[in-house]
Every structure is written in C-alpha cells, then in structure tokens.
Amino acid sequence: MTRYGFLGAGNMAQAMIKGLLNAGISAQDILVASPHSAAKLAKELGIQALDATELLQTADLVTLAFLPKQLTAISQSLPANLYQNKLLVSVIGDVNLNSLENAFPGAQIVRTLPNVNVSINRGMTSYALATNLTTASQTAALAFLDLLGSRIELAESNFAVFSALAGSSPAYVFAFIQSLAQAGQQNGLSTQDALTIAAQTVLGSAQTLLASDSDPTSLIASVASPGGSTEAGLKALSADKFNEVVIHGIQATIDHQHE
Structure with a gap:
C-alpha cells in the first residue's frame, strides 16, 4: 500500500x-498539506488533510505542488531528516533538478511536468x-506517473518545449473544438x-493517429479525396x-517561458 x-x-x-482516485487509489491513502x-x-474528496511535517512522516511518495517562489521557505521549514531518502516528485514548472536537490539534499527527486488531463488518467507527463x-x-x-496517463523522459532542456506542446496546448485544443462547434452552430446545430x-x-x-502506423499527412490524404469537400476546406485553412x-x-x- 503506497x-x-x-x-x-x-x-x-x-x-x-x-x-x-479514478485509478482506484483509496482516498485514505492520499494526503494533502496546504495552509x-x-x-x-x-x-x-474524502482525502486526509495534514500539516507538512505530518505528511512527510506519513507519505511514501510526496508530490511537490507549490509555487516556485515558495521553494526556499518550505524546504527550510521542514526537518531535513524527514525528507532524507524520501521520494519527492516535483510538478513545480520553473524549478530544475539542481535547485530541487539543493533545497532538499539527500532526497530522491524526480522532476515532472504533467498536463491537466491527468485528472481523467489521460495525462501526458515529461x-x-x-x-x-x-x-x-x-x-x-514511474508507477505513479503511469496511474495518471502517458509519460516520456526528456532532457530538462526540452521541458519548455514540452510545456508548450503538452501543458499549454490543451487550451489551444479546446479553442479548436470551440471553433469547430461554432461552425456547426452557424449551420443549424x-x-x-x-x-x-x-x-x-x-x-x-487523436486515437486513430496513435493507433496507426501512418503519419498525419497520410491520414489527411485518406480523408480528403481529390477535388472533394474536405480538400476544399483544407485549401481554405492553408490560405489562412x-x-x-x-x-x-x-x-x-x-518564448514567454524564457522572458
């Protein structure tokens, strides 16, 4: 029991x-600390609320999910013996492994970037x-990340790109879906x-692409017949x-992440 x-x-x-919780983990085995x-x-949610010290004493795996600016204050407020050899999984976007190791010396640290789809176990996490x-x-x-969806190991230098493609792009996909729906509404739906x-x-x-050996270009061709209505729509998108x-x-x- 973890x-x-x-x-x-x-x-x-x-x-x-x-x-x-969706993955079947008991609410009693999920602990949270936040003032x-x-x-x-x-x-x-039926989970347990503890203070930070109690949480470190009780949990087997601790996810660091506070703001980057709180790193020093939180790490200095905790007794070092409580995080020695403790597995800490960070989701603090702008804090690299070196900074985490300096803040929690002796801990077992994994840096991650999940996206919001972890809530339905369809997340993408670097x-x-x-x-x-x-x-x-x-x-x-890794077993923890697998409960939440898919994962990919990346060099930290690629985390900014991953953040844009996986972390921010759900908002862009929602915007695309909204645009598709608006076109439908304008035509009577x-x-x-x-x-x-x-x-x-x-x-x-998306599922078709992931299940296929084909690339997007080939799949586009399989849907868009020459001279057909889909091709007309693709040409309009290309023109725009x-x-x-x-x-x-x-x-x-x-670019914004580097400012």
Missing part, C-alpha cells in the same frame, strides 16, 4: 489527486530523474450537439495560414 502526499493543493495537485486549501479539499535516484525510487515514481460532435471527433482522430498560426502560437508560448 501513501501519496501532496505539498500544495493548487489546480495541478487537484487534477492529480482526482486521477489517483489555505487542504481542509476544504479533504472534505470535498520527467527527468536525479542522478542519485535508486532503482526502487525510479520504479515507484444546437450548441450541445455541435460541441459533442466536435469533441468526439477530435478525440477519435493555419499551420503557421499554430506554430506561431506554440513558439510564443515557448
């Missing part, structure tokens, strides 16, 4: 907790492992019908520089 602790109760922590939100979240990580800690950390059709089509198309717009949005997201 007990999962969360230091912080923000949006990502809540999404991960919901994913664990302002833990009690409310515990009441809502991870990087500390050099001192034991085999047992690595196994436990109800709001709910248009949203259902658009969302299910995007979901099915659809690809360039998407790439520009992702690049702006990446």
